[in-house]
Amino acid sequence: MVVVQAQTAPYRVADLTPEAKGEFVAIEESARAALQEVRGVLGVLREDGAQAQTAPQPTLADLPALPGAARSAGMDLAWHLGPAPDDCPPGTGLVLHRVVRESLANASRHSPGAAVRVDLVRVHPADGPAGALLTVATSPSSTAGSTERGGGQGIPGMRTRVEAVGGTLTAGPTAEGGFAVTASVPLADRPRLGE
Structure with missing residues (x-):
């Protein structure tokens, strides 16, 4: 939802400055990078036969x-x-x-x-x-x-x-x-x- 909020905020907030728009882009990119890292870690865990999820x-x-x-x-x-x-x-x-x-x-x-x-x-x-x-x-x-x-x-x-x-x-x-x-x-x- 962080990525989605960062993508849609410029459409929902009127009169954003270019700097504010840039901050939303940075938030989106950081959130995407974090998601990719988590997916990578999960992929490694799955390949190594990690324990079943217990949450x-x-x-x-x-x-x-x-x-x-x-x-x-x-x-x-x-x-x-x-x-x-x-x-x-x-x-x-x-x-x-x-x-x-x-x-x-x-x-x-x-x-x-x-x-x-x-x-x-x-x-x-x-x-x-x-x-x-x-x-x-x-x-x-x-x-x-x-x-x-x-x-x-x-x-x-x-x-x-x-x-x-x-x-x-x-x-x-x-x-x-x-x-x-x-x-x-x-x-x-x-x-x-x-x-």
Whole structure:
């Protein structure tokens, strides 16, 4: 979020001096360098077979903390979470949390000033088990955002995570000129190999 805030601040703050704009560029570059260093360290740890991560992972219960950070970054955010399903597997909750977080970061980077709406509802399809439907949609933005690709996996990474828990993810422009990410996931654990 530091990189995104530094990128979008010049669009949100009127009458910036060239020196102030330069400071935002320096903040962005420093934050990117720090992220690259952390990614490098994590890559080394993964290659050397380091211990599995033991820190608590976010779940659906942690989603309500995300709007505050996004709004403090200047995002116009509407937030609708249906009742959190009690039967949501931890891995599915983690995936939904990461899709929301990545989608908000992408909206801030690529569509600064756009209104963003997050909806998470429980669905009951007639031909299958209960599931959750997540939509993160942006309105058209009047301000050009960053066209630079970040160092992360973005939409392909979100799709891989959602598919790993048996769901589907679509992402693309909307008819109104905005952008939407929609994830549909089952609320039942996938069977493990051998079961």
